[in-house]
Amino acid sequence: MSKKPLIVAIDGPSGAGKGTVARAVAARLRYRHIDTGAMYRAVAWKARQDRIDLADEAAIAAIGERATFDLAQGRVVIDGDDVSAAIRTPEIDAAATTVARHPAVRRALVAHQRVYGADGGIVMEGRDIGTVVFPDADVKIYLDASPEERARRRAADPAHTSSKGTQLSEVAIALADRDKSDSTRAASPLAVASDAIVIDTTGIPIESVIESVLTIVNAKCERAPAAASEGRREPPQSGGPSAQRGGES
Ligand code: DC
Numbered sequence: 001m002s003k004k005p006l007i008v009a010i011d012g013p014s015g016a017g018k019g020t021v022a023r024a025v026a027a028r029l030r031y032r033h034i035d036t037g038a039m040y041r042a043v044a045w046k047a048r049q050d051r052i053d054l055a056d057e058a059a060i061a062a063i064g065e066r067a068t069f070d071l072a073q074g075r076v077v078i079d080g081d082d083v084s085a086a087i088r089t090p091e092i093d094a095a096a097t098t099v100a101r102h103p104a105v106r107r108a109l110v111a112h113q114r115v116y117g118a119d120g121g122i123v124m125e126g127r128d129i130g131t132v133v134f135p136d137a138d139v140k141i142y143l144d145a146s147p148e149e150r151a152r153r154r155a156a157d158p159a160h161t162s163s164k165g166t167q168l169s170e171v172a173i174a175l176a177d178r179d180k181s182d183s184t185r186a187a188s189p190l191a192v193a194s195d196a197i198v199i200d201t202t203g204i205p206i207e208s209v210i211e212s213v214l215t216i217v218n219a220k221c222e223r224a225p226a227a228a229s230e231g232r233r234e235p236p237q238s239g240g241p242s243a244q245r246g247g248e249s
Contacts, residue, residue, distance in 0.1 A: 015151065127188070140195055
């Protein structure tokens, strides 16, 4: 009898490799991939489009509650508007960080996220997936990297088109500001779940990180063979970056 497919939570700061890893792991498992950062970005985009003050928590939460999202195939569509490219700008970087501080906005988006993951078979990436959205997720990964490496990756990310030509130092400063806001906000700050496996991706080829995560998921599958292994095209290889449990140093 087939068991319920898994929920894989991947958290961490910007530039730690979450997007690439979550997408690849989802593709290998034939799971859905949900980038929750894109949801905060899309709500911020719509708030700006509707000329809503980013401090107006109730109005922005209402956008989040009513919104319909289409996050299939790497696209980000909110209420019928494809904002896949429009949300990857320095302006929306900052606006998304501002709206993500509002507890009512978070409640609205977390409600959508729980619906997406209700049947499992999902790789969800963000900042609070293992701590708040799915505290009982089957697999919790926390990806991290040095601030310098994260800034370098963000500056080189072709999705962030308008970061092109921007000084690395400017990208690093903006990233540090957003990290600070995400980690110190009162509502669901970025934090390592006590049962998360922490992977430091600094200097590690991303393919290696992907294999490590698949190895971790596979170990979980061995306890539930019909679940996550379903659809996997090849067995994950061992090796790659070292991983440790959250809470251990
Ligand atoms: O991952 P990202 O850079 O696209 O996220 C955009 C912003 O949203 C960033 O400030 C972190 C925030 N965020 C959050 O607070 N919770 C999430 N689950 C995902 C993103």
